[in-house]
Amino acid sequence: MNLSLALWLTQDAVVNGAVYALLALALIVVYTVTRVIFVPQGEFISFAALSLATLQNGKVPGTVHLLIATGLVVAVLDGWRMAKTRDFSRLPRLVLFNIALPLAVAALAWWSASRPTDVWLQVLVTLGIVIPFGSMIYRLAYQPLASASILVLLIVSVAVHYMMVGLGLVFFGGEGLRASIFPGFNFDVGILTISLQSIGIVLSSVVLMVVLWLYFGYTVYGKALRATAMNRIGSRLVGISTEFSGKLSFTLAALIGAISGILIAPITTVYYDTGFLIALKGFVGAIIGGMGSYPIAAVGSLLVGFLESYSSFWASSFKESIIFTLIIPVLLWRSLGKHRIEEEEEE
């Protein structure tokens, strides 16, 4: 291996590692706040990447219809609950977020499909399609089970994952798609060729991480999410409801998934089931951080990125096995150390 190859692999590792770190953050936020191991995180990536590519091909993606349908189901369920309790104070909100917003996104998607060159509009529509799914999925699949055990929640996650993968196949077919956001422009730094694409990914990830750090550290709602992760009873006693924190954390997860999907769409061909494998690598990073420490998880995700890119060079057929084998020593080391996760489970 010569230096230029090593640098090239490193670039690849950093780019992938940055995306895994974002996903690890989403998984940790969802887990610490709601105790849900969010298996379908990767489907947000597939949905976003494929919706973006479909829009660039001048068609309206099927996810738009799913968004309208899901919004209607949520509206009917919550509307029924309101009718039963005769409390209609939140009706405008309900209609706005579950009926008006999906319809607006659909209109925008239809307009955007006729303008295949308007990249930023496509990105906006893609975000508009994917992000609302976060709170809707929480409402439909998890909210009725908010006090169930971690195992039950995990089983629900697996079910949601299979449903979303299946729907992805229906909407986008088995063909892989690729999108482009940044112009394909490369420049040379010494012996290394850097693509504008990879700089875009790393920069976007860093910006998103800083924004999330500010959000969690300096806003009341961000602090409320952290508080829920720290002490569930304490947070309920100050009026942070499980519904509120659940919907907010799932929305963040959907936002991170959507952005990750948009970022990777230009560098990999995305299939309806690609997202799962990518999120699984983010999950390895999250496990390294003990599903609790974000800085360790970010470093772990970078490690996963390096392991992936170097093993794909030396032993490409064992690439995935090597990455997932990493979990075993990590779990051993974790189980010898603090018993953090077990304690949280006992609550």
Added chain:
Amino acid sequence: MSATLEVEKLAVSYDKVEALHGASLRVDKGSIVTVIGPNGAGKTTMLAAMMGLLPSRGAIVYGGRDISMMPVEARVDEGLCLVPERRELFSEMSVEDNLLLGAFSRIRRGAGKIDGDIEEIFTRFPRLKERRRQLAGTLSGGERQMLALGRALMAKPQLLMLDEPSLGLAPRIVRDIFHVIASLRSSGVSILLVEQNARAALQVADYGYVLELGEVVLEGPAASLVTNPRVAETYLGLAGAAD
């Protein structure tokens, strides 16, 4: 006087074991009511049920409405607050952030600036002001209790329920805490105080209940409970009977 809280035949079961068998009590507006009783009498269970942390049977009428089906967060919105025995602070957050989140239910409903309210808590508990940037987990027991009280006050409660505020604290700090509880009465907050330290509790309270084995066995104005021979013997010790 009108009742802030009226509890009728409240019963709570853990699986098949009933821990509270139809306890009834009443807290008048602006008064301090105490529930005393030995370990395991069901005092903490009763508070948890009133707050909605545990499912219960019976009626919990608060501000003229039955709230027994409301979730915890809705009860907080209505001005019902609990300072639990374990404090349940956000230990990896600063003292200031703990107080800020205490006002979360008000902020979500559109309360504007709450900096003034935090300053008010700091005047009540100057120790917390000195430690405002410190993590809640690094505080001493007394400071943690002050923070738990302060966090609950940030919600501007109408009824404050305190579970064993003196537990595990040094006598001097217990005095401080009870001083604060007594001073809250003048600001119009009704208080339901659960205590094992019966002497201190009956000193600040207007009315008292004695809970034993999940049942109210005795009730009356605090002054008369202090002189009741049974209370004096069991909860105040012989010295109390001689007073």
